[in-house]
Every structure is written in C-alpha cells, then in structure tokens.
Amino acid sequence: xxxxxxxxxxxxxxxxxxxxxxxxxxxxxxxxxxxxxxxxxxxxxxxxxxxxxxxxxxxxxxxxxxxxxxxxxxxxxxxxxxxxxxxxxxxxxxxxxxxxxxxxxxxxxxxxxxxxxxxxxxxxxxxxxxxxxxxxxxxxxxxxxxxxxxxxxxxxxxxxxxxxxxxxxxxxxxxxxxxxxxxxxxxxxxxxxxxxxxxxxxxxxxxxxxxxxxxxxxxxxxxxxxxxxxxxxxxxxxxxxxxxxxxxxxxxxxxxxxxxxxxxxxxxxxxxxxxxxxxxxxxxxxxxxxxxxxxxxxxxxxxxxxxxxxxxxxxxxxxxxxxxxxxxxxxxxxxxxxxxxxxxxxxxxxxxxxxxxxxxxxxxxxxxxxxxxxxxxxxxxxxxx
Numbered sequence: 001x002x003x004x005x006x007x008x009x010x011x012x013x014x015x016x017x018x019x020x021x022x023x024x025x026x027x028x029x030x031x032x033x034x035x036x037x038x039x040x041x042x043x044x045x046x047x048x049x050x051x052x053x054x055x056x057x058x059x060x061x062x063x064x065x066x067x068x069x070x071x072x073x074x075x076x077x078x079x080x081x082x083x084x085x086x087x088x089x090x091x092x093x094x095x096x097x098x099x100x101x102x103x104x105x106x107x108x109x110x111x112x113x114x115x116x117x118x119x120x121x122x123x124x125x126x127x128x129x130x131x132x133x134x135x136x137x138x139x140x141x142x143x144x145x146x147x148x149x150x151x152x153x154x155x156x157x158x159x160x161x162x163x164x165x166x167x168x169x170x171x172x173x174x175x176x177x178x179x180x181x182x183x184x185x186x187x188x189x190x191x192x193x194x195x196x197x198x199x200x201x202x203x204x205x206x207x208x209x210x211x212x213x214x215x216x217x218x219x220x221x222x223x224x225x226x227x228x229x230x231x232x233x234x235x236x237x238x239x240x241x242x243x244x245x246x247x248x249x250x251x252x253x254x255x256x257x258x259x260x261x262x263x264x265x266x267x268x269x270x271x272x273x274x275x276x277x278x279x280x281x282x283x284x285x286x287x288x289x290x291x292x293x294x295x296x297x298x299x300x301x302x303x304x305x306x307x308x309x310x311x312x313x314x315x316x317x318x319x320x321x322x323x324x325x326x327x328x329x330x331x332x333x334x335x336x337x338x339x340x341x342x343x344x345x346x347x348x349x350x351x352x353x354x355x356x357x358x359x360x361x362x363x364x365x366x367x368x369x370x371x372x373x374x375x376x377x378x379x380x381x382x383x384x385x
Contacts, residue, residue: 023079030075034068041067058118066111073103101161109154116146140205140223190226193242197223202245207254214248216240258293258316259325265336266308271345275301275309281339286315289335291328293318299336308348 041064048057080096120143203209203220209230210217218232228245230238267275282299286292292315302312313336317325340347 023083026075026079030071033071033075037067037071038064058115058122061118062111062114066107066114069103069107069110073100073107076100098162102158105154105158105161109150112150113147116143116150144225189243189246190241193244193246194223194225194228197228197242197245202250203252203254207252210251210253211240211244211248212251256320258318259320259322261292261313261315261317261325261329261332263313263329263333264302265311265313265333265340266305266348267311267340268308268346268348271340272309274343274345275311278340278343278345279311281343282336285335285339286332289332291317291319291331307350 041060045057045060045064048060076096077100084096197203205220205223208217208219215232216230216238218230218238220228221231221237222229223242225242227239227241230240232238267278279300286297286299287294297315299311299313299315302310304310313332315332317328319325319328337347
C-alpha cells in the first residue's frame with residue numbers, strides 16, 4: 001500500500017467501523033427498550049386484571065413477548081441497514097430480508113396463539129367467578145379450530161413471501177388430497193369422528209362413559225384429533241380412535257337422571273301364605289321411603305324359583321351419586337328383610353330335597369369287611385337318643 005492510498009483506506013475503514021458502532025448502539029437501545037416495554041405492558045396488564053376486563057387482559061398479556069420480538073426485528077433491520085450500507089456484508093443483505101419477513105409472520109402467529117389461550121383461560125375464570133361453567137369440550141374444539149386456522153394461514157403466507165406459488169400448491173392439494181384420503185382413510189375417519197364429537201357432544205371432558213361390548217369404561221380426560229383418552233375405573237388409560245364413536249353405541253353415565261334398584265329376593269316355599277302380607281307391608285314402606293322416586297316402583301311376587309319364591313324389587317333413586325345410591329339400596333334391602341322376619345318368614349338359601357322310596361339303612365362295619373359303610377335294604381333305622 002502506497003502512502004497516497006492511506007487516506008482512501010482510512011476513509012473506507014472509518015465508514016465500516018462507524019457502521020458497526022451504530023449497529024452495536026442500536027442493539028443496546030433495543031435491550032433498553034425491551035426492558036421499558038416489559039415494565040409498561042406489565043403495569044397495563046395489572047390494571048386490566050384489577051378492572052376485570054377479560055379481553056383487555058388477554059390482549060395485553062399476549063402482547064408482551066411478541067412486542068419485544070417486534071422491537072428486536074426493527075432494531076436488527078436498522079442494524080443490518082447500517083452494516084450493509086456502502087455495499088458491505090453482501091451475503092447478509094441477501095439473506096436478511098426473507099428472514100425478517102418470516103420473523104414478522106412468526107411474531108404475529110405467536111401473538112395470535114397466545115391471545116387464543118389467554119382468552120380461553122379468561123372466559124373460564126370469568127364463568128367460574130359467576131358460578132357458571134363453560135363446556136370444556138366445546139371450548140377445546142373452538143380453540144383447536146382457531147389455532148389450526150392461524151397456523152395454516154401463517155404457513156401459506158410464509159410460503160408466498162418466500163416466492164412459492166400458492167395457487168399451484170392449492171391445485172396440488174386438490175389432486176393430492178384425494179390420494180392422501182385413500183392412503184389415510186383411518187386418519188381421516190378419526191378426524192371426522194373428532195369433529196362429530198365436538199358437533200353432537202355425546203360426552204364431554206370429565207364425564208363417565210361406557211362402550212358396550214368393549215372394555216372401554218371410565219372418565220373422559222381429553223378429546224384429541226385422532227383419539228379420545230378415557231381413564232378406566234381401574235386407572236388404566238384407554239386411547240379410543242374417534243372413528244369408533246361414529247358407529248358405536250355409547251352409554252353416558254354422567255347424564256343419567258336416576259339410578260335403578262333391581263333385585264330378586266328369595267322367600268321359602270313354606271312361607272307362600274305370608275307373601276300377600278309381606279308384599280303389602282313392603283309397598284307401604286316404599287311409598288313412604290324418601291330415598292326413591294314414587295312415580296314408579298314395583299315390589300311383587302315374580303315367579304317360582306328353583307329353590308324359593310322370587311320376589312321382585314324395582315325402583316329408582318333420585319340421586320345419581322354412587323355412594324348415596326348404595327346406601328339407599330342397602331337400607332331398603334335391610335328393611336325388607338325386617339318385614340319378612342316380622343311376618344314370620346325367612347329369606348331362602350339354595351337348597352335341594354332328595355325323596356327316597358323308603359329310607360336308608362346304614363350298618364356298622366363287621367370284622368374283616370371293607371372299611372366303608374354299605375347300604376342294607378331300604379328300611380329306615382329308628383334313631384336312638
């Protein structure tokens with residue numbers, strides 16, 4: 001380098017280092033602004049929470065991190081502008097604009113997703129404060145649909161910003177969707193099964209269901225796009241494909257209006273003359289019993305059983321709580337047993353009667369005989385005292 005080139009070299013490097021200095025200064029300003037923005041938005045959020053404004057609280061709480069991301073994007077844009085001024089850092093000048101566009105889209109999506117989540121939480125808290133409850137199944141379905149719409153829109157916008165043809169992608173999706181549908185029939189069936197659950201709502205999260213003919217019975221814990229998670233009574237989780245709910249018969253225990261008492265009581269055959277009095281006394285007791293519904297109940301002799309008379313009890317309890325139901329059922333059965341006893345009857349147990357033509361005669365073992373009693377005739381031997 002000649003002495004005459006020193007001023008030119010110095011001026012060029014002076015501009016470069018000046019631009020780098022401005023870039024670092026901008027980064028420092030961004031850090032300070034982030035602290036200020038965080039404190040200001042935090043104070044606004046606290047004021048909105050104190051005022052009880054759900055939408056304002058959700059919006060401000062969702063803004064804090066994305067706004068700081070926007071500050072970083074603006075700061076980095078200015079810093080890159082200084083660094084690339086005068087033709088320097090050409091590689092950075094080529095790659096930064098599309099990266100900046102993607103960052104802006106990501107920040108917007110970030111804010112939207114945070115806002116959806118905060119709105120869900122705020123609405124549920126507001127409902128609970130008023131003693132109400134938002135259907136968690138419907139809330140979950142709406143939240144998932146909104147999030148899916150946000151993400152799909154963001155992906156399309158990002159691809160458009162990167163130079164991809166959206167019309168070509170949509171056309172390919174129309175043709176490819178048919179092939180994908182045939183290749184993933186189970187997945188599509190489960191997806192539509194999930195949408196059917198959200199639309200018809202045969203059950204919701206927290207309810208107890210049974211699918212007859214299967215081992216599935218328990219509490220619904222979550223409803224996903226592909227499967228529903230059911231926690232069994234024995235604390236084993238079932239992951240049920242949503243397509244099953246399109247065709248299966250479903251029992252929703254949580255929506256029952258009453259619990260049924262259905263029992264057979266066995267009375268001795270020798271107490272058949274006491275049946276009318278026992279039935280009448282039991283029906284009188286049931287008509288005055290506060291633990292069952294009085295619009296319909298039955299207690300009558302049903303049939304002649306194999307070893308006893310069969311009395312049939314049929315009633316409903318107004319409570320659906322299982323523990324209360326079992327207590328009522330136990331109390332009724334004990335009261336009926338008391339009525340039977342008061343009328344001189346007895347509840348029967350399985351017995352068998354063998355009728356012999358004359359009787360049996362057992363004699364002792366004689367000396368030298370096989371040590372087993374043998375039958376001798378059919379003459380009944382008189383018993384001795």
